[in-house]
Amino acid sequence: MFALRSLRRLIVHVANIPYHVIMILVALHMTVSYALLSLANETHLVEDVVTFIYFWVVSSSTVGYGDLSPATQAGKIFVCFMIPTSLLLFSMILTKFGKSALHSFNMVQKGMLNLEHKENHILIMGYKPIRTDEIISLILSDKSREPRDIVVVCDEAIDNPFLNRSEIIFCKLEDMINETQVKRCGLKNAHKIIVDGGDDYTNYVHSARYSRMAPHTHITTCISNTTLADDISAAYNNVEVIVDYSEELAVRAMQDCGTSRVFNEMLDGRVGQNMYSTAISLPVDATFGDIEKALAESDNASLIAIANDPMGKSLQLNPPKSLSLKAGKTYHLHYINAQRINADKCIEMLKEMAFK
Numbered sequence: 589m590f591a592l593r594s595l596r597r598l599i600v601h602v603a604n605i606p607y608h609v610i611m612i613l614v615a616l617h618m619t620v621s622y623a624l625l626s627l628a629n630e631t632h633l634v635e636d637v638v639t640f641i642y643f644w645v646v647s648s649s650t651v652g653y654g655d656l657s658p659a660t661q662a663g664k665i666f667v668c669f670m671i672p673t674s675l676l677l678f679s680m681i682l683t684k685f686g687k688s689a690l691h692s693f694n695m696v697q698k699g700m701l702n703l704e705h706k707e708n709h710i711l712i713m714g715y716k717p718i719r720t721d722e723i724i725s726l727i728l729s730d731k732s733r734e735p736r737d738i739v740v741v742c743d744e745a746i747d748n749p750f751l752n753r754s755e756i757i758f759c760k761l762e763d764m765i766n767e768t769q770v771k772r773c774g775l776k777n778a779h780k781i782i783v784d785g786g787d788d789y790t791n792y793v794h795s796a797r798y799s800r801m802a803p804h805t806h807i808t809t810c811i812s813n814t815t816l817a818d819d820i821s822a823a824y825n826n827v828e829v830i831v832d833y834s835e836e837l838a839v840r841a842m843q844d845c846g847t848s849r850v851f852n853e854m855l856d857g858r859v860g861q862n863m864y865s866t867a868i869s870l871p872v873d874a875t876f877g878d879i880e881k882a883l884a885e886s887d888n889a890s891l892i893a894i895a896n897d898p899m900g901k902s903l904q905l906n907p908p909k910s911l912s913l914k915a916g917k918t919y920h921l922h923y924i925n926a927q928r929i930n931a932d933k934c935i936e937m938l939k940e941m942a943f944k
Contacts, residue, residue, distance in 0.1 A: 610684060614677050618644055621670050628662035648674035697748050699760030706774035708736055709757075713764065713773075713794060714784035715742035717749070723782065724756065729857035732928040741773045765797045776802050783809035792816050799824040806898065828899055854924060864928045867898065869918045871939050877909030879921065882937040889925035896920070 621644060626634050633656060634640050643656045648671070658664045695701050703709075712723060724738060739757045740750065743764050750756035759773040764785070775781070781798055785791045791809040798807055803826060811817040812832040821829050841848040854863040876894060883889040894911075895903040896919055903922075904911070913919060923929070 605680065605684070607684065610677070610680050614681070617674055617677055621666075621674070624666050624670075625658075625663060628658070628660050628666055630658050630660060630663040632656070633658065633663070644674060645678075647671050648678040650675060696758070697751065699742075699748055699758040701757070701759060702772055703739060703757065703759055703774040704771050705777070706737070706739070707777040708779045709774060709777075710736050710738045711773060711775060711778040711781045712738065712740045712784060713781060713798065714786060714790075715740055715744065715746075715749075716784065716786060719784065723784070726857055728755070730928060732930075736779055739773055739778075764794060767801060770798070770801065776805075778802065778805055781805055781807045783807060785809075788813045788816055792820055795820055795827050795829075796824060799827050802826075825899065861924050861926055863892075863922065863924055865920055865922050866929050866931050866934060867918055867920050868931045868934050868938075870913055870915050871935050873915045874913050874938055875909060876907050876911040876913065879913070879934075879938065880909065882934065883921070883923055883925075883929065886933070886937050887925055887927075887929055889923045889929060891921060891923045893922040894919055895922070 618641070622634055622640055625640075632639075633643050639656070646653055646656070647667070650671075658667045710727065712720060714720070720740060724740075727733075727738060737757055738755060739759055741759045741761060741764070743761050746760070748758040750758050761769045761772065763769045775798060781802070783791050783795045783798065785794050788811045791811050795807055795809045798805075805826060807824075807827045808830065809827065810830045810832075811820070814831060817829040817831045820827055837848055837851065853860045856862070876891070879894075880891040883891050893903055893905045894907065894913075895901070896917060898920060900920070900922075921929075921934070
């Protein structure tokens with residue numbers, strides 16, 4: 589037992605030795621070994637740096653291929669002392685790297701990574717096993733989207749459920765609204781945020797909190813209570829609220845058969861034609877009809893609406909083709925297509941039409 593406790597204490601002490609100290613000891617040991625082997629006339633072991641390093645590593649790791657070994661008496665005596673000491677150093681290196689690798693794995697598994705300085709990622713604030721997987725699947729189904737990491741954040745006592753998915757980063761917080769805690773998931777530098785707390789009140793409170801912390805980041809959440817939905821939409825310009833339209837859809841499907849299928853097809857990016865939005869700064873004066881024609885001719889896309897703000901508060905659904913649009917202004921195009929249309933491509937098409 590004493591020997592086992594002593595070994596454990598030794599391993600702890602070795603693991604706590606700084607990397608630079610170990611590297612200095614290794615460099616010192618290799619320098620002394622090289623000098624003494626040279627003095628012992630072991631020329632074949634020190635004929636060049638690569639050969640010596642190879643001999644030192646093979647000997648220190650006890651692999652011992654046998655292709656290189658000391659030939660002189662002095663060399664053999666020195667190697668008898670060199671191997672045990674180099675083996676100790678080699679063990680220190682492996683212990684140190686092993687501890688670091690284990691620590692890194694535990695940080696990932698427990699969701700304890702510090703993502704405060706991460707940028708341009710998608711945040712999903714809240715985790716519900718089946719629902720969150722579905723959200724991630726829908727995000728990844730957009731093959732033309734810009735590649736961005738997806739960070740899933742929760743405050744539940746669970747281990748990382750995405751260990752086998754390199755594109756998903758898991759972050760566990762103690763408190764979902766504490767500013768110091770929330771900073772750790774990189775909220776302020778996120779590209780987009782989905783708030784999925786599970787109920788209206790949680791989504792309302794969390795969305796309001798995150799909006800104050802990241803006022804220029806687009807935040808999406810679902811709130812069934814229309815009073816709460818209207819209140820937060822009016823108070824925070826960067827929060828987009830999805831309300832429950834199940835009653836409206838039920839009536840519309842009753843009146844116009846197949847309507848529910850149309851909505852499902854447009855929203856599910858994994859199948860068929862979908863609804864997308866692209867923001868463009870018009871290079872020339874144009875009309876809604878001009879843009880509609882350009883999208884139809886280039887991508888067979890159907891333009892259905894246009895807005896001059898990202899939240900769609902100025903949205904015009906199926907406006908007159910003569911609707912005048914000014915050069916230099918940014919418009920958000922909403923269209924149905926097989927994939928998202930690149931804004932630069934759309935601008936080039938409009939330029940070509942203008943000069944025809």
